[in-house]
Amino acid sequence: MHVTLARPSELGEPEVSRWRALQEADAAFDNPFLSPEFTITVGELRDMVWVAAVHDGPDIVGFFPFERHPLGIGRPVAAGLTDAQGMIHVKDAGIDPHWLLKQCGLAVYEYDHLVSGQPMEAARSESYPSPIIDLREGYDHYSGFLREHSGKTYKTTLAKSRKLQRDIGEVRHDYATPDLEPLRTLLGWKTDQYRRTGRTDRFAHQWIVELVERLHATRTDSFAGVLDMVYVDGTPMAGHFGIRTRTTLAGWFPAYDTAFAKYSPGLIHHLAMAEKAAASGIQVIDMGRGHKEYKEKLKNGELAVTEGRIARRSPSAGLHWMMRVPARKARATVLANPLLHKTADRALKTYGRLRAALPG
Known part of the structure; x- marks a missing residue:
């Protein structure tokens, strides 16, 4: 060799x-x-x-x-x-x-x-x-798993989504959007989250911002950046930027507008993302190593x-x-x-x- x-x-x-x-x-x-x-x-x-x-x-x-x-x-x-x-x-x-x-x-x-x-x-x-959302048997099978094993979380999230629509307006989900403006909105939320939780702001480093923007602009069958955003009454509420292969989406930068915190926007977004991802051919969403409450609620499998x-x-x-x-x-x-x-x-x-x- x-x-x-x-x-x-x-x-x-x-x-x-x-x-x-x-x-x-x-x-x-x-x-x-x-x-x-x-x-x-x-x-x-x-x-x-x-x-x-x-x-x-x-x-x-x-x-x-x-x-x-x-x-x-x-x-x-x-x-x-x-x-x-x-x-x-x-x-x-x-x-x-x-x-x-x-x-x-x-x-x-x-x-x-x-x-x-x-x-x-x-x-x-x-x-x-490393918790995952396993979508190999489709979104309906995954949502059935949540109803059985995380029933309270699943039902509460759906109820909050309905209340959100009654209180504010229509909920819309844009999956794999090429637009740059919502990406900048998401990164702003993420910076606020880092500061709010006492973490180092990764986006204070310009090369990381440029990396995310370049990956967002990359779209091939085997690899692409994926930005998706949930809007309520036309206002961005929650979103995520990650990257994918043909069949695996890596969870990377999820964030939401804290003005909507009482509606659990992160969970509403993740369910919407899982449904759209499954429809696009994604079989696994890898949420990454680390204990987070939302990961424990949403996972139906693990890698190591x-x-x-x-x-x-x-x-x-x-x-x-x-x-x-x-x-x-x-x-x-x-x-x-x-x-x-x-x-x-x-x-x-x-x-x-x-x-x-x-x-x-």
């Missing part, structure tokens, strides 16, 4: 077609964050993005997209934004991960949403559920992703361990304990309220 390294923009059509074929051959890779279009678009905005093509004789048996940071620290493409990470490869290709790190000039590769069946997975990785690091023996790897691993383990402990998680979340929201009250 040997490896060739390239910038994403240097990949030719034969390489992109091979990547797509490997992705579509294994259900574990059916996620738009693992698509060549995603890596290529991020690579247009970040110069640390590379792709390693692993060759076995004349054939490419794997693609490893990654970011190379100082001291040989490797991370997934758009680390911190993505809910699916890893190599796209032939099953049982026998790729040695430490050998691959060396070929890529990396001392460490750290990940937090590694998909299943990965050569890059370390022995001590921690596994976490892992968090960890794989490293070669080196001073850089040792330094990375000291800087990252203890903090990551502490964070995982908080997230795994409902009481600690609730306390931390409450503290962040208090911080968000105090921050919002400051001038400027």
Whole structure:
């Protein structure tokens, strides 16, 4: 085996077609964050993005997209934004991960949403559920599941939707809209949400705004940005931007106008989105790792992703361990304990309220 390294923009059509074929051959890779279009678009905005093509004789048996940071620290493409990470490869290709790190000039590769069946997975990785909306048997089957298993939530959401229409006006849902203005409205809501809940505003980084806009403008059969918005009496109320393959929609940036909060606009939107997505051929909506109340109410299945690091023996790897691993383990402990998680979340929201009250 040997490896060739390239910038994403240097990949030719034969390489992109091979990547797509490997992705579509294994259900574990059916996620738009693992698509060549995603890596290529991020690579247009970040110069640390590379792709390693692993060759076995004349054939490419794997693609490893990654970011190379100082001291040989490797991370997934758009680390911190993505809910699916890893190599796209032939099953049982026998790729040695430490050998691959060396070929890529990396001392460490750290990940937090590694998909299943990965050569890059370390022995001590921690596994976490990634909730999904499984639409493979259609929306009617899914809504039947909700009536049976989340009956109160489902009935209450429908009742609030009816009340919304009585109180304000007609509800309309635009799915996969190409318009840019509603995208900007959605990102504004998301910024407000980040500030309100004490989180870092991702859209304070211009490259992330540009990434979302470029992905929104990308529309092919195998990959596209998907923006959908719910309006009431012509006023935008809730929406979501994500990306899709032919059959999987990755939940990414949902948000709503808090003026409509009493009507549960997020749940109304997610049900509408699931129905339209199923009608368009989507079989799975991956809502991503992380405990959120709305995910628990809407999920009817789970995938598994892992968090960890794989490293070669080196001073850089040792330094990375000291800087990252203890903090990551502490964070995982908080997230795994409902009481600690609730306390931390409450503290962040208090911080968000105090921050919002400051001038400027």
